[in-house]
Amino acid sequence: MLYEPCYWNIMHLESSLLLTMNDQSILLRQLPKIDLAVNDLPLEVVFDIPPAIVKSAVRGTIESFRQRILSGVITSLPQGQEEWNTIFTAAIHKKNSPNLQKVLNGTGVVIHTNLGRSLLGSETMQALLTAGTHYTNLEFDLDTGKRGSRYSLVEEIICDLTGAEAALVVNNNAAAVLLALNSLAFGKETIVSRGQLVEIGGSFRIPDIMTRSGATLVEVGATNRTHLFDYERAITEDTALLLKVHTSNFRVIGFTSEVSALDMVTLGRAHGLPVMEDLGSGSLIDLSPWGLPKEPTVQEIVNAGVDVVTFSGDKLLGGPQAGLIVGRTEMITRIKKNPMNRALRIDKFTLASLESVLRFYYDLEKAREKVPTLALLTLSPELIKKKGQKILRRLGGARKVKDRIQLLPTVSKVGGGAMPEHGLPSWSLVLQPGSGGASELERFFRTLPVPLIGRIEEEKMVLDLRTILDDDLSLFVESMNSYLQREPS
Ligand SMILES: *Cc1c(COP(=O)(O)O)cnc(C)c1O
Numbered sequence: 001m002l003y004e005p006c007y008w009n010i011m012h013l014e015s016s017l018l019l020t021m022n023d024q025s026i027l028l029r030q031l032p033k034i035d036l037a038v039n040d041l042p043l044e045v046v047f048d049i050p051p052a053i054v055k056s057a058v059r060g061t062i063e064s065f066r067q068r069i070l071s072g073v074i075t076s077l078p079q080g081q082e083e084w085n086t087i088f089t090a091a092i093h094k095k096n097s098p099n100l101q102k103v104l105n106g107t108g109v110v111i112h113t114n115l116g117r118s119l120l121g122s123e124t125m126q127a128l129l130t131a132g133t134h135y136t137n138l139e140f141d142l143d144t145g146k147r148g149s150r151y152s153l154v155e156e157i158i159c160d161l162t163g164a165e166a167a168l169v170v171n172n173n174a175a176a177v178l179l180a181l182n183s184l185a186f187g188k189e190t191i192v193s194r195g196q197l198v199e200i201g202g203s204f205r206i207p208d209i210m211t212r213s214g215a216t217l218v219e220v221g222a223t224n225r226t227h228l229f230d231y232e233r234a235i236t237e238d239t240a241l242l243l244k245v246h247t248s249n250f251r252v253i254g255f256t257s258e259v260s261a262l263d264m265v266t267l268g269r270a271h272g273l274p275v276m277e278d279l280g281s282g283s284l285i286d287l288s289p290w291g292l293p294k295e296p297t298v299q300e301i302v303n304a305g306v307d308v309v310t311f312s313g314d315k316l317l318g319g320p321q322a323g324l325i326v327g328r329t330e331m332i333t334r335i336k337k338n339p340m341n342r343a344l345r346i347d348k349f350t351l352a353s354l355e356s357v358l359r360f361y362y363d364l365e366k367a368r369e370k371v372p373t374l375a376l377l378t379l380s381p382e383l384i385k386k387k388g389q390k391i392l393r394r395l396g397g398a399r400k401v402k403d404r405i406q407l408l409p410t411v412s413k414v415g416g417g418a419m420p421e422h423g424l425p426s427w428s429l430v431l432q433p434g435s436g437g438a439s440e441l442e443r444f445f446r447t448l449p450v451p452l453i454g455r456i457e458e459e460k461m462v463l464d465l466r467t468i469l470d471d472d473l474s475l476f477v478e479s480m481n482s483y484l485q486r487e488p489s
Helices: 007-015 021-031 034-039 051-070 078-094 124-133 150-164 174-186 208-213 230-235 261-270 297-302 329-337 348-360 364-370 370-375 382-393 399-404 438-446 469-485
Strands: 166-170 189-193 215-220 237-246 275-280 306-310 323-327 407-413 421-431 455-457 461-464
Touching: 021 051, 021 261, 034 051, 051 078, 124 208, 124 306, 124 348, 150 166, 150 323, 150 348, 150 438, 166 174, 166 329, 166 399, 174 189, 174 237, 174 306, 174 323, 189 208, 189 230, 208 215, 215 230, 215 461, 230 237, 230 261, 237 261, 261 275, 261 329, 275 297, 275 323, 297 306, 306 329, 323 329, 348 364, 364 370, 382 421, 382 469, 399 469, 407 461, 438 455, 438 461, 438 469
Parallel strands: 189 215, 189 237, 237 275, 275 306
Antiparallel strands: 166 323, 306 323, 407 421, 421 461, 455 461
16 A cells, blocks of 8 residues: 555645655655565674574565655665674664563652562562472362462551451552452442542553443542541442552642541441451551651551452562552452452562562561662662762762762652652752763663663753662673763864
8 A cells, every 4th residue: 555656645745845756756766675684684693692592683674664764754774784783783683672671760669560560579589489480279179189378478567567357469459449449349439538539650541441440430529628527428328439540650649638537447347337448558667767757557448447448569569560458358359269360369479579578577677677668768878879979989080070960969769659749858869960961961871781860850861879879889880981982073
């Protein structure tokens, strides 16, 4: 169809391109033929690379040139075989390298949803390794020799830590909310405050999840204020659940009012209705001693009598992606029996890493040491500054270092979930962009062999050292050296 002359004319006229149809067809005819191009590649380029990858990369490259000719983005082609081979080689190497790769997080955002949220410590990785490379008692009860339940491996630990009667773990918190609503309120009404009908990043919207769960949403109150009587008035014989949602990445400030979990529980009890809370982050530790906001812990919510609480495994908890559902036995049993549960179940890797992380929480000091998310969140500014001084020492004291890299106090963010915008005092390396400006420098770091992701502030590149791991200091120093070498100051 692309070769149909009349189509070309229309495209050509509409985008008022300078190329004539004739120029385009000449360029298209000059594109290399896939098989010939593959044969012409130097042996050292294709050595040890699966032919399927080579061919696909070459085909993709030629196709992308074809598209760019047709859309008028390019008006000339690489000259000669050598130039083409350089382009093919880059494409082949890119295709032959893993898509998921390590990056250095210089954003200072500890729970960075786009950069993989929580990290796992080395002991936790050991548990994963065992689960992956050996047979395990995943669903085998070693006491009875009979079939066991995978959930029993972590349920007791979760109950110990949260004070809940029962617990269940599914794929992520979005799944936890969906499953709980479907189990407890299918075909019935669920009452939610208008101020809590939020969208969490990645298209998780409470109203949409509610619809998909088969529960009917009954909105009460106003965006900024909802009172207990709003919930009370909305209760009918079709009501199945009172739902409270942590607004996470959204804040209503000023003239506001929200009903406490405790008051909702009192109301629920009076009408024989269960109360559910989607906590989002769900911290097991009060982090306020380390300068973080006082958020209710999961234990506190369970203690308030909330019947079902859901939260993420990879936000403040610092574990693998998972959705934890804790609460009263009667409710959790109903959720466990839901056939949908099987579709949302966690795999052995999640179980292995989650158990490992949860066990650290029996001892608070241990948790802070072994759970990287907690360690990074509670890292003192003094230690971050020391990290910066160490990096600067390793770069040497040359003039060009001092002129182009400064160690300055900045603010890092918690990220994902309950306190995304909360600022933590930190230290950053602040880099002068060269003639290309800050966005060009950002691109430079982003396209390094190990990409370094930072943030731009006031036309300078800011690399927050809170989230640069000690293990990665050498790599980080290397990136700084590449930066220093790239433009003479
Ligand atoms: C993050 C969040 C979710 C989604 O959790 P995932 O684990 O990312 O699926 C749901 N509700 C709230 C309140 C959240 O903060």
